[in-house]
Amino acid sequence: MLDRTFIRENLDRVAEKLSQRGYDFERETFRQLDDEEKEVRLEWEELRAKRNKTSDQIAQVKRSGGDASPQIEEMKQVGARIKELDGRLAELAQSMEDFLLTIPNLCHDSVPPGEDESANQEMRTFGEPRAFDFPIKDHVELGEDLGILDLQRAGKIAGARFAVYLGAGARLEHALARFMLDVHTKEHGYTEVLPPYINNRNAFVGTGQLPKFEQDLFKLEGHDFYLVPTAEVPVTNLLAQEILEEENLPISLTAYTPCFRSEAGSYGKDTRGLIRQHQFNKVELVKFARADDSYQQLEQLTSDAESILQRLELPYRVVTLCSGDTGFSSAKTYDLEVWIPSQNTYREISSCSNFEDFQARRASIRYRPSDAKKTRHVHTLNGSGLAVGRTWVALLENFQEADGTVLIPQALRPYMDGLERITVENGLKL
RNA sequence: GGAGGAGUAGCGAAGUGGACGUAACGCGCCCGACUCGAAAUCGGGUUGUCAGGUGAUGAGCUUGGCACGUGGGUUCGAAUCCCACCUCCUCCGCCA
Numbered sequence: 447m448l449d450r451t452f453i454r455e456n457l458d459r460v461a462e463k464l465s466q467r468g469y470d471f472e473r474e475t476f477r478q479l480d481d482e483e484k485e486v487r488l489e490w491e492e493l494r495a496k497r498n499k500t501s502d503q504i505a506q507v508k509r510s511g512g513d514a515s516p517q518i519e520e521m522k523q524v525g526a527r528i529k530e531l532d533g534r535l536a537e538l539a540q541s542m543e544d545f546l547l548t549i550p551n552l553c554h555d556s557v558p559p560g561e562d563e564s565a566n567q568e569m570r571t572f573g574e575p576r577a578f579d580f581p582i583k584d585h586v587e588l589g590e591d592l593g594i595l596d597l598q599r600a601g602k603i604a605g606a607r608f609a610v611y612l613g614a615g616a617r618l619e620h621a622l623a624r625f626m627l628d629v630h631t632k633e634h635g636y637t638e639v640l641p642p643y644i645n646n647r648n649a650f651v652g653t654g655q656l657p658k659f660e661q662d663l664f665k666l667e668g669h670d671f672y673l674v675p676t677a678e679v680p681v682t683n684l685l686a687q688e689i690l691e692e693e694n695l696p697i698s699l700t701a702y703t704p705c706f707r708s709e710a711g712s713y714g715k716d717t718r719g720l721i722r723q724h725q726f727n728k729v730e731l732v733k734f735a736r737a738d739d740s741y742q743q744l745e746q747l748t749s750d751a752e753s754i755l756q757r758l759e760l761p762y763r764v765v766t767l768c769s770g771d772t773g774f775s776s777a778k779t780y781d782l783e784v785w786i787p788s789q790n791t792y793r794e795i796s797s798c799s800n801f802e803d804f805q806a807r808r809a810s811i812r813y814r815p816s817d818a819k820k821t822r823h824v825h826t827l828n829g830s831g832l833a834v835g836r837t838w839v840a841l842l843e844n845f846q847e848a849d850g851t852v853l854i855p856q857a858l859r860p861y862m863d864g865l866e867r868i869t870v871e872n873g874l875k876l
Numbered sequence: 877g878g879a880g881g882a883g884u885a886g887c888g889a890a891g892u893g894g895a896c897g898u899a900a901c902g903c904g905c906c907c908g909a910c911u912c913g914a915a916a917u918c919g920g921g922u923u924g925u926c927a928g929g930u931g932a933u934g935a936g937c938u939u940g941g942c943a944c945g946u947g948g949g950u951u952c953g954a955a956u957c958c959c960a961c962c963u964c965c966u967c968c969g970c971c972a
Contacts (some may be wrong), residue, residue, distance in 0.1 A: 491941045501953045504892035521952035
């Protein structure tokens with residue numbers, strides 16, 4: 447959520463910035479709501495002040511044994527008017543809130559303007575896509591042939607866009623997650639969090655998934671609960687409504703959770719395999735940082751995520767998303783894209799964003815800067831470190847051998863009980 | 877799911893319709909005094925938020941509103957009475 451005072455004082459600039467990301471900011475709606483609320487609030491406050499004062503007088507009169515009925519009569523009128531204004535004020539405040547909650551964040555000045563992903567900017571690449579001297583298989587074929595992945599049977603128990611991992615396939619998923627968590631907690635200074643996978647509406651408003659993107663979520667029927675689409679939601683909201691000590695910043699948390707996404711409207715996209723699933727696992731990195739430190743932390747968080755790809759020897763590139771491609775809540779986003787041989791292209795495997803104070807304002811997460819008395823909203827950041835399912839895909843495809851087996855990168859072998867290669871022996875073929 | 881109890885400042889805790897919620901009292905923390913220094917002692921300070929005024933759209937000062945778990949209600953007036961919800965504790969049931 448943008449700061450209301452900031453909008454008020456920078457109407458033109460806000461409108462211009464928002465148009466860069468394809469959002470049409472209704473200046474008049476804002477001005478009207480803002481003015482009217484202010485007017486009503488003023489009268490409301492004046493009346494409350496009067497009532498407070500008169501109530502004290504009534505108390506005094508009564509204490510000294512006098513008759514306070516004229517004042518009481520008068521306050522009955524005032525009370526009725528206050529009640530009227532209460533309702534009107536609540537209405538206006540709600541309208542303003544609804545209006546503000548659907549406005550996306552402003553992009554940082556370093557974000558390249560552009561409408562869609564074609565304007566994204568490649569920052570750097572790591573590794574070389576491998577040249578295969580045999581016909582390659584994609585991860586579905588590899589996984590099914592090895593007996594470590596079953597999409598058919600997943601359809602029986604769940605449906606399309608679900609998967610079942612078997613044998614070394616299941617083990618590989620866990621190994622990747624454990625490996626990532628170990629690197630982030632032992633080497634990058636993150637603390638692991640294991641949150642609930644079902645969160646309430648409030649948490650989703652805090653990080654910006656609601657009220658605008660309800661159709662992307664799985665909602666529990668009859669409850670005010672949703673399945674988390676990313677650990678960003680529970681982990682960021684963990685500190686909602688809190689005032690943090692500056693000396694504790696930055697706070698770096700990591701969480702391994704399943705992620706549930708309805709993927710409504712994505713039918714026909716990535717229909718084959720594990721790339722786009724209703725349920726997948728992800729190790730998430732979340733940071734709470736000082737306002738003046740958050741962009742440095744974004745670089746750090748991105749490099750923390752990159753280090754996983756490097757250790758797994760997977761070729762990837764880093765791109766800066768242009769204004770039109772940047773997510774609703776984000777001010778700046780770097781995507782990490784891993785090389786997928788069967789598609790002959792780089793595919794997103796992590797999205798690292800600085801939300802500045804956009805989420806912190808919604809969730810009310812503040813800190814006390816040491817040089818000032820007033821509190822200030824923290825800057826929140828997050829990024830995948832990494833999406834485990836897509837890492838599984840990248841690993842199978844990039845490390846496949848001519849005989850259909852898959853080598854396991856050195857860094858991961860300790861997590862696979864020393865297994866060096868996945869063969870049909872490690873799967874379940876029925 | 878049922879029955880009871882509890883949520884007040886960083887922590888503990890008093891207040892149970894009006895007599896200052898910046899809210900008793902205690903602890904902690906900050907500043908100062910005493911001291912060579914420390915401890916002890918003494919003095920002072922120590923919630924957030926919104927709006928108006930002043931100021932430079934800063935720091936600060938100032939006036940007022942709001943907040944005693946959350947949201948409603950009763951009342952001239954609610955931390956205090958009533959209702960609903962949330963969280964925690966105890967017991968019963970059920971369960972991993």
